[in-house]
Amino acid sequence: MGFLSKSRKASGKNLYDSDVKPRLVEKDGNTHIIMINSFSKFLDQNFGVETKYTEQIGSVVDSLQNDGYEIVDIKFDSLKGQGITGTAEGFHTLIMYK
Known part of the structure; x- marks a missing residue:
């Protein structure tokens, strides 16, 4: 696991601890939601895994499950031309949990 991967996973864990939890x-027993906003990698226009999003949101999902929550569903949408430079893709991730 590379430095960037460790850093992204740590940022997801930090977000979980400070903002999500x-x-x-x-x-x-009821289903609840949490919405997370995030961005793609800088200039990410390649066919392949979006590692930044996967590692950051994956860390949040892992933390939810480690704390005993059941993930019911995950939905997302994306918006092009986001961020300071207008070159990033913005993601809204809705996590439904019990």
């Missing part, structure tokens, strides 16, 4: 609804 405090907003989670206590486990009550």
Whole structure:
């Protein structure tokens, strides 16, 4: 695992600990949601795995499951021309959990 991969996974874990976890609804059997905004890699126009998104969101999903939450569904949408330079793709990820 390379430096960037470790850094991305750590940023996902940091987001989980600082922003996601405090907003989670206590486990009550109902389905709840959390929306996360993120961006693609800089100038990512290649056919292949979007590693930044995969590693960051994957870390959040792992943390949810490690804390005993059940992932019901994950949905996302994307918007082109985002970020400071207008070259990134923005992602909205809706995680449904119990």
